[in-house]
Amino acid sequence: MDPFVRLDQTTRRREDNRGWLEVLYESDSMVLKRSFSKAGVFRGLHVQQAPSEQTKVIRVVSGAIVDVVVSMDDPTRELRTTRLTPEDGWVRIGAEYAHGFFALQDTVFEYVCDGGYDEGSELAFSIADRLPALLGVDTVILSDKDRAAPPLPAAGTE
């Protein structure tokens, strides 16, 4: 058996209206992924709950994004944003943050999740109503899952 397993031989790609998501490598404790998002796509907000927390290490390979996080520990539910391009390199997002990003351009995005994928533990929150003010855009392209997600709970409602 060839000891040098090329990841492109084992990659699983899922395509949808936003672009695609490739799972390049996966074990019980980590996942290496790459996605392509058309300009105007918003992915998220997503967070895995205990005991399946994931720290994410992300980077933009090509294109540009506005990355968006909210700490699940923050009762004010403040949305924090930063613009990321390939020049920014790798960025760490702690497991306490629900995470999403808006593609300013056609964007290839790579990330390592430190912690396995556990769909059943994932919470998805919609911030679609807040994106026009947050990003200065009129419309965003969402997945069916993200369109159907409940709104991010307002501050002080939990």
Ligand SMILES: Cc1cn([C@H]2C[C@H](O)[C@@H](COP(=O)(O)OP(=O)(O)O[C@H]3O[C@@H](C)C(=O)[C@@H](O)[C@H]3O)O2)c(=O)[nH]c1=O
């Ligand atoms: C994230 C993920 C999805 N999938 C599958 C589930 C589904 O069929 C398809 C697309 O999944 P999603 O719609 O959740 O993909 P996507 O919206 O790109 O999800 C990602 O969003 C960004 C913002 C993050 O922070 C990531 O952690 C992840 O949640 O891929 C996996 O098999 N493994 C994975 O690790």
